[in-house]
Amino acid sequence: MDQEVREFVRLIDAAERIVVFTGAGISTESGIPDFRSPGGIWTKQTPIDFSDFMRSDDARRETWRRRFAMEPILRQAVPNRGHRAVAELIRTGKAAAVITQNIDGLHQDSGIPDEKVIELHGNTTYAHCLECFTRYEIEALRVDFENDRIVPHCACGGWVKTATVSFGQSMPINEMRRAERETLLADLFIVIGSSLVVYPAAGFPELAKRNGSALVILNLQQTGLNEVADLVLNRSIGDTLGAVVGVD
Incomplete structure (x- = not known):
């Protein structure tokens, strides 16, 4: 066990209430593509704004085409060692909650109860009506x-959209x-696997640090908060977390 891992273990052992904040980096090891990194999805296709989705049938149809094109990748993805390590922190009571920017539902698939996962950007594994919030399953819509x-729409007349937060859409209060x-x-x-460039979500690590919390960042790339973090590990997420928590 090297010095960085030992320090990570020490911080976890000393903590009484841990919060885990995850971004796309933890799920890329499960085969889910990143959005923002070089070669990511948004370097190949422009995101569709929420206002365009609401205004244009063509935008709605393209939004759903992209979602269904991702279905084989999402269906095959399973929680990796990093997800399992986070789940173990929750199971043992060391961590109180997971705040995630991810929309893939892999934290829940790893065994973390729904009430312990705070999805800032929603969830793409199901859809709902934007008017009455009736839930719809993706397979039936596909x-x-x-x-x-047929562009999915609800019996109430509202448009149906994946339960995610799109560009231009309000964050869930x-x-x-x-x-x-x-x-x-x-x-x-x-912080695990987040570049910390998407606000307001990225403001939570800043708030934690200002409030006196210790801050650990585990991410392959540099982030804007590296200089104020108590520990920064630019290394593999699954292997590192697995070694720290003791999960295969």
Whole structure:
């Protein structure tokens, strides 16, 4: 066990209430492409703004085409060693919550209860009506779309969209409040796989540090908060977390 890992273990052992904050980097090891990094999805296609989705049938159809094109990747993805290590921190009570920017549901698939996962950017594994919030399953929508090119809509007349937060769409108020509350209670805030460039989500590590929490950043690339963090590890997420927590 090298010095960085030993220090990480020491910080976890000393903490009474940990909050874990995850970004795309933890899921790339499960085969889910990053959005922002070089070669990521958004370097190949421009994101569709929420206002365009609401205004244009073509934008709605393209939004759903992209989502269904991702289905084989999402269906095959399973939690990796990093997800399992985070789940172990929750299971043992060391970590109180996971705040995530990810939309893949892999934290829940790793065994973390829904109430312990705060999804700042929503979840793409299901859809809901933007008016009445009726839930829809992706597979049923995909069949209709591929057979008849039907853009999903609800019986109430509202448009159906994946339960994610698109560009130009308001952040979920309840999740933001829960994330702030957990952040202010943390004495150790662990950032995993996030570049910390997407706000307001990236403001939570800053808030934790200002509030007196220790801050650990585990990410392959540099972030804007490296200089104020108590520990920075630019290394593999799964292998590092697995070694720290003791999970294969």
